Amino acid sequence: MFLKEYFGTIYKSVKSLLTGMKVTGYYFTHQKEILTEEYPDNRSTLKMFDRFRGEVIMPHNADNEHRCTGCQACEIACPNGTIKIITKQELMPDGKKKKRIDAFIYHLELCTMCNLCIVACPSDAIVMGQTFEHSVYDKKTLRKVLNKPGSKIMEGVE
C-alpha cells in the first residue's frame, strides 16, 4: 500500500525526531548535569594527578641539596635535545677532584613530556612537576636552569 507506507514513513520520522529532541530537552531542563569547569576561577581547587607530566623539575631539600650527579643519562635519553648538562671539576676536602654539575639546563620549549629522562635517571634527581601553565611572552624565559644557585649534591648520592 502506497499510502500506508507514506504515512508510516512520516510517523517513524516524526517519532525519531521527537526522540532526539527528548534527549536535548532533558539536558536543557536538568542543568545539574553541566560539566563545564570554569578554569581560571577553579585554580585554587584544581589538583592535577600526581603522575601528570607538566615539566621536569629537580627537587631540592631544605639544605639546598639535590641528587644530580651529572651522569648525563637524561641528556642521552632525551630524544629532542631538551636537556643540557654543564659539569665542572670540584676540589674535594680530601684533595681529590670530582665531577659536579655546574648547570642543569632544561629547554621547556623543546620538551614533549615523554618521561624518558625521568626513567633514565639512576639517582632519581629529576621528577615531573605538575605545573601546566607555561605560557610566557618571551620564549627565552622557557630555558631554565634546574639546579638552584649555590646548591650542592646530597651526601651519599653517587
Add this chain to the structure above:
Amino acid sequence: MNIPLLYSLSGLARTIHIWLAGLISNEMLLLTTEMVIMGISLIAFLVLLCFFLGYMERRVAAFMEIRLGPNRVGPKGTLQIVADTVKLLLKEGLTPDLSDKFLFNLAPLIVVITSMLVIAPIAFAKDFQLWDINIGVLYVSSVSSIAVIGILMAGWASNNKYSLLGAMRSGAQIVSYELSVGLSLISIVILSGSLSLSDIVYSQSNGWWIFKGHIPIIISFVIFVVASTAEINRAPFDMAEADQELTGGFNTEYAGMKFAMFLLSEYINLFVVSAIAATIFLGGWMPFHIGGWESFNHIMDYIPSFFWFMGKTFFIIFIIMWFRWTFPRLRVDQLLSLEWKYLLPISMVNTILITVMAIMGWHF
C-alpha cells in the same frame, strides 16, 4: 466582543500622538515626525531584541550541550553580545579584490531591510500595530520572499565558489518552501475570512485557532513552523550557510559589520516568523481563555497583551532553537524532496479539509 484589557501599549501611543499634535500643527509634518519616531524606536527595539535572541540562542545551545555558555561579560553574560557587536564594529569591513563591489555592499542592506519591512503589519499588543493593512498576510508572505534576492546577490558578488553554491541552494530552498508557508497561512485565512492580521487576531477572541481548528490546524501549524525554519535558513535547513560543507556559504567573504547585518537579519527573521505563527495560530496578543471559567479568564486578562504576544513568540522561537541544536543538516536534494513530496501534498490536502470544515462550520 468586549475585551477588558487593562494595560495596553495603545494608550501610550495615543498619549504621544496627542502631545505631538499639540506641538505641531502641520498635518504632513506631524505624520513625518511620527513616522521617524516609529522608525527609530522600531530599529532600536529590533536591535535590542536581536541582542537578546543572540544571548538566548547561545545559552539555550549551551544548556542543551551540557555547557554553561557565555557568563563572563555583564551579569550572567548578558552583555556578551554587546561586546561581540563592538568587536564586529571595530573590524575591517573587507571587500574582496575581485568581487562586484556595489552588489557586495548592497546585499547585506537588502537582506536586513526586507526582514525589517515584514515587521510592519504585526500586532505587538492590543490595538498596537505599525500598519494595520487589510492584506497583511499577503504582504508578509510576499515581502519576506524578497530576502532571497539579497542572498543571491551576496553569493554572486563575493566571487567565491562556496558563496555561489550557497546562494544557489538558498534560492531553490526559499522558492520551494514559500509554497508550504503560503498554504498554511491560507488555511487560517479561510477560517477567519480575512487577510488582515488584526482581524485574524480578533477572530480568536473566543479561542485560539490551534484549539478551535481541530487536527488540520495543528498539522498546518507544524508545517508552518518547519517550512518557515527552512525559509529563514536555520539549521537543520541551513543549506545556504552549511559551515561543514560550504564553510559559511553566502557569507563566507563577509566580515565585520556587513557580516553582522546578515546575523541581524537572521534573528529578525526568526522573530518575525515566530511572531506570525503566534499571531495566526496562537491568537497573537489574545489572552488564554477557557470557556466557562470566568474568574480564570479574568485573571488572564490582567496580564498585559504585550506579554501574551511576546510569550507566545518566544515559545515558538525556543522550539525553533531546539530544532537547531538537536538535528543534523539535511542534504540539498533531501531538502527539496521533503518539501515537494511531503510538506506540499500534505498542506494541499489539509487546505481542502480546512475549506470543507469552514464551509460546513465544523470548527468552534
Add this chain to the structure above:
Amino acid sequence: MRSLIAEDYVTPEGEFVINMGPQHPSTHGVLHLKLWLNGETVNKVEPHLGYIHRSIEKMSENLSYRNFIFATSRMDYLAAHINNEACALTVEKGLGIEAPPRAKYVRTIISELTRLSSHQLWWGCTGLDLGAVTPFFYAFREREAIMEIMEETCGARLTQNYMVPGGLMVDIHPNFQKRVKEVLTLIKKNFNEYDEILTGNVIFENRTKEVGYLSKEDAISYGVTGPTARASGVSCDIRKWFPYSAYDQVQFNEILDTGGDCYARYMVRMHEMRESVSIIEQLIDNIPEGDYQTKTKAVLKLPKGEFYQRVETPRGELGVYIVSDGAASPYRIKYRSPGFSNLSALPVMAKGGKIGDLVAIMATIDLVIPDIDR
C-alpha cells in the same frame, strides 16, 4: 571580473573546480581535496597530501630504539597508545623478548580504552560534520572520563608514551581498576543516548544510508582496512587474525557489515565500541600480578634483519616495518598507516555523490590527517 572562465574555475567541459581545504571545517585538518563539480554533484575528487608531513619515519632513524617510540604518538594522535604499542611490539620482536603478562593485559586494556575514546571523538565529529553540533559535547563527556584515566596512569592525556620495549614505563596507578569500572558504567549508560540523538534520527539515516558505497572488491584492491573495510564485508581485524598482547585471552566478535555505505561504517564503529567495553570487562579484574617490565639492556640493539608488526588501530591496520643493520638505531623505518590507504578509496566512494555526501564519507572513514602524512 577578470579571469572568471579560467582553467582553475571551470573546466572546458563546464565542471566547477573547487578546492576543499587545506583550510576547511570538515577535512579534520589540513587535507586538501580538489573537487570537480557538476552543480552539486561531485564528478571527481583528488586528494592532495603533504601539508602536515613531519618526516617522523626519517626522524626515527636517528633515534635509539627506546627513544623513537614517543614520536609515533604524533602520527595518529587519537590512538597514540596503539601506535606506541606497535613500535614497542616490533622492537620486542626484534630483541626476541616478550612483555610480562601483566604488561600485556594493561596494554590491551589501555588499547581498548584508546579505541573507545577515539570512536567517541569520531562519533561526535560525525554528528558535527553532518550539522548536529550537540552530539559532539555528549561524546566528549565520556571521552573526558577516559582521558582522566590516561592522565592518572600514564601521565598524559593524548600523547601517552606509556610503552617501552619490554613492557610498561611505570606500573598502573592503584586507582586504575576502580576508575575503569566507573567509566564503563558511565559509557554503557550513555550508549542509549547516542542511539536516540543520532543513530535513529531520520535525517541522519537519510544522510548516511546508500551514500558513499564501497564494494568489497574495491575495499580489497585499495588496501582499505579497519572499520571502513569491515563495513564492506572484508574480514580484516588484526586482533582476530594475528592476535598480539592479550587479545588471544579474550572473547570478542569481529564486527562485519555488508552495507558498504556510510551507515554501515557508522554501525560497525558503534558496535565496536560495545565490543571494546566487553573486552575491557573481561580483562580488568584479571590483571595478573608480577613485573610490569622485562629487564632489557641499557642500549638496545636489534639483530640484523627486517621486522614487521601490525596492530589494529581504531582506523585500521597500522604496520611498523623496521630494517636493522645491527646498530643502536633503526636503519630504515616505515609505517603503514591506515589513514593513507583508506583515503585512497575516497575518490571511488565520493564519485557521483553530492558535496554533503562527501562530507559524510570523510566523516565515516574517520580520517586523521597527521596519520596520513606522518
